[in-house]
Amino acid sequence: MAESSPVNGTGDITHYIAIDFGTSGCGIAVWNTKIRSSSMGDDPDIYTNPKWVPGTKGTAVKCPTVLLLDHNGEFEAFGLKALQNYQNSKRSLRHPKEADNYYLFTRFKMYLYNEKHLSRNLMIKAANGKELPAHVVFTKSLKEIKEVILQQLEEQIGGFTKKVQWILTVPAIWGPASKQIMREAATEAGLGVEDGSTLELVLEPEAAALYCQREILNVEAKDGEVTSHYLVVDCGGGTLDMAAHKLTKTKDGEVFIEEIHQAHGGPYGGFIVNDEFEKLLENLFQLSHTDLNEVKQKYPRQWTKVIQEDFELSKYSVDSSTQTITVILPGKIRGFVESKTGKTMEELTSEYKRHDVEWDDEDEGVVLNFSTINSLFSPVIAQIIMAIKDVLQKPECHCIKKILMVGGFSESNLLFSEVKKAFSPTLTVEKSSTPSLSVLKGAVIFALHKNIIKSRKMHQAIGIETWDDFIPSFHDESKKVSAGGKDFCKNIFTKFVEINESVSTNNSIKYEFTPATEDQGTCKIRIIGSRDDRALYTDENCCYEIGQMTIEDLPKSESGVSREVEIGLNVSGTEFTVNAFSKGTSKELRAKLDCVKDRYS
Template identity: 25%
Template sequence: LINGFYNDWVSERFIFVLCFSAREQLRKARHSRTFLVESGTGEFWSEMQTGDRYIVADCGGGTVDLTVHQIEQPQGTLKELYKASGGPYGAVGVDLAFEAMLCQIFGEDFIDSFKAKRPAAWVDLTIAFEARKRTATPGRSNGLNISLPFSFIDYYKRHRGQSVETALRKSNMNIVKWSSQGMLRLTAEAMNELFQPTINNIIKHIEELMKKQEVQGVRFLFLVGGFAESPMLQQAVQNALGQTCRIIIPQDVGLTILKGAVLFGLDPTVVRVRRCPLTYGVGVLNRFVEGRHPRDKLLVKEGREWCTDILDRFVSVDQSVALGEVVRRSYTPARTGQRKIIINIYCSATDDVVYISDPGVRKCGAITLDLPEALPGTVAGVERREIRATMQFGDTEIKVMAVDVASERTVRATIDFLSN
């Protein structure tokens, strides 16, 4: 019984639509298989064989996302070996480190006030830092000058009663100086300190992923995304992981995701098997068992005792799901004359949840079945009508068709994942 509906399971597996990005089709088209490999350009696809495993590290502005694939055919389908993972280790981490450095020099209260009172000047300052951040390279001997907006210098003098140069001297931060051109001068050591926390987090996350049993035997690591253009990140990853696997940096690394999106649109079937990122299921009513179910979940309905809010899993986290798998379910309205059935779908990051009220469980969607009116001549309430739903997963959307078994009339069924 599902939230007031009797449920007849036809399939044990519910293959939930999975969020995927274009990086999953890294190099399928032969016309775009040229890579910048460590120190030169070469044809790389011919080196990859059936069964080879690789990691794609999508290093963007806000996050770093990792996927692991295995090649099933030399130029064909891919199999995802481990659920997609990642963290907030994007290029914005370097920007936040720069802001923290400014707070240490000029005071957090001043920086907060300046951002609120002079937002345009703050944007100019961050743009100036972004330009210098892109030119930072490992082993650079000379420092980088960052132009401070005049409003920053003037506002600080009014706010603190002293000059920016005086503040730098009093901060005892030797890696940041005031240049003779009237600019903030960051030494090579300062730039390295700004990059290291974010880079270390990226490398640590990749290393932890490579320790997973499912990921053993990875031969290649593809570094893609806008942040992957940074020479600081490229060399750090090469130094840390170059002995474990081959580091591949594609040409036009910042456009790799966009190119992959176009290629994936041409052939969405390239990723044949994926890993489910979450556990999905619906809230159901099961027979209440004394001593097993808590009393606060007890519901008495038509003289029978039911346990409410049980999460009945469709698919578990990190479970393999194949493209195009279909599940069929049958539903019966709880009331005669009912015109609509709504079934709520829940998800969780773990697979040990029991109830939809457990911590970490949230509603992520709903299945809506619209029912046609009863056929003329039928006696309402004599027999419960059966609605049979067919759901196909693995594409960019869930395809659902429902049939009223008694009348063989098709009813409209949709799944809404956007409003929650």
């Protein structure tokens, strides 16, 4: 991309290490600052971890995002080993007699999708129905990933200094609370806490765009200024995450990216195909939803093998040439079904309303033909295509000429062919040659070239809650409060940015205020979001609290010293950041932003 060396500004950092912590799979990428490269594109010097290759189709250099804890909540295994140990409990677990009380966590990243229900008391359910706190699950997972990386680097180079720029990927559609929970777990796991090390969060579709700009956009070989408008479609195991970009390469070789529409997506990931398969089994075996849950509770290890291993392996290989796939059912599950229904597997499949599902007695598995397989994919493919259309119909997105597909679920040939069919030939639809690695390697590139992203679009109006002098002809009478002999209007929404406004990534919004009382040493300011630019008050239905900013050590009331405080709020970075400054003492004040609920207790 740009012709400047990516090692500029790395200081004494020895390694840039990215962790793509996905819903279905985790990957690691490492860049050694000793190896100097002059470009930012498809960089062969970015090393991805081959020791985690699980041998599964579609996730070649990733391990499953699966955590196994023992009956006391202590770490047992992560990744493929967690699945294998859980299945082979008698031979692999440290406490085999407690196998049914072990905690196996899958798909737990999805717990951070819905910000409305996030709190530090968030609990995550394991395969056996038991729960543990979310911070325990995320922290133990990230701690194991970190230890694996450092151990391998120690073996490779010896005397590893551990001065690392850690990079953790997060969806662009996540809000501040989800990002904060992830950062807190990473910090507790030890990422970025060593002397000289740091931790940075990177938005997944932006990382993918940086990695794929040479492979897909072909902007580096032309003379003069080149501009490309494209939509990054990051299809993962749990979510669809999209970003609409304008990429410009100047005649001097400088490259920068501007967001032209706010991040968009939803819970439309590859796991929906798994959920559809579960529904099929429920109908095929004539079970109620309660019955199926009983299977999962009684035989969690066997059920996990069916869904997480056998079916997950098969679904990525499906394309239009696929005739059938066979999913093996363990004996305990077959026995439960036959006992519950009083019918054999052959009888159940023969009675099934569809004639494209069969029972293979020799392999002891369910055989699905292509029409059935296609029906499992159809719901999520339709949701993805609808979401893409929703973005493309926005006036600011009419300039988009290319769709770039990345992410683990984009490995699916069936998904790619359907998206291409829906938008070709009007748009060019392409995917990276390594969809699962695009975010991972791009995260390293992003950390090396932080100024490439010039601006982002706001998906909400953002401001703060303030009080002001009450104006009878303007303010709502119900908001009037009296203090110190004056009338004030409370709950005012002081807006800083509007919905879909383009905001520079290095822009810090400034706001000045004076503490309400002379002895006030701490001030709390509510950061407010709104789904409507016209909102006037923070208690309107369209408004919600994003977080709370706390400013400490406010200047004391002294003769001749101004108590005026200036706060700075950056809402267009990967994470929200705040700062505060005393105009009277010319000193920076302690300021922090907390976006996770139940923070005031």
